[in-house]
Amino acid sequence: MDQIGRYQEIILPGQECVGDEQAQRLLEFVRNGGTLVLTGNTAEYNQWRERRHATARSEGRGRIVYIPEIIRADAQAGKARAAEENPEPGATPQRGARMTPAQWVLPKNHESINQTVVDDLPKGLSVETGAPLTTMMDLITRPATRETMVHFVNFDRSNPLAPFSVTVRKQFSGPVKSVSCFSPDRDQTLPLTFQEIGERVTFTVPATKLYAMIVIAQ
DSSP, X not given: OTTGGGOSEEEEESOOBOXXXXXXXXXXXXXXXOEEEEETTTTSBOTTOXXXXXXXXXXXXXXXXXXOOOOOTTOOSSGGGGGGSOSSTTOOSSOOSSOOGGGOOOOTTHHHHXXXXXXXXXXXXXXXXXXXXXXXXXXXXXXGGXXXXXXXXXXXXXXXXXXXXXXXXXXXXXXXXXXXXXXXXOSSOEEOXXXXXXXXXXXXXXXXXXXXXXXXXX
């Protein structure tokens, strides 16, 4: 909670109990220009289980956005059949140590949820990519060398990643000097062709079996 000022947006999905001190910090985050996204019964109670009412509204320089419901992929029509819904659709009868890609099931209203989250980002997304949903991404910066590193991990081991496009918002001022790809798939660093448009840089990540790290130098 001491570091939430680093972020544009905080999403609390179904976090029904939020302490008064935490709630105050979140309000300060919003008043300073951040976006807070609440779903379902988030923040309906404080740490003493006392009821409060959180609503969508503007607050200071920021906004509180409310998503009424996350509709599970296997949701049935009507409440009577709720007991038959599978909490983990796509799972095999025998549970294993790892989740398979078939178990990564999006909610039915995932497109509207995504649009709500993206629309209320003050600066837009830091990264946009055409990678499949079984790809994990992480972005970190190295201020001392003015480098931005974007990591991609393919969790679908049976299907290597085909080349996919990536757009990154520049994390430092000034032009981009180079974009390079590091991967255990190849022995040498691979320079990538890139294009700068305003504050964003676009490039294509080459075909990858498991892991790739992109380094953007400014």
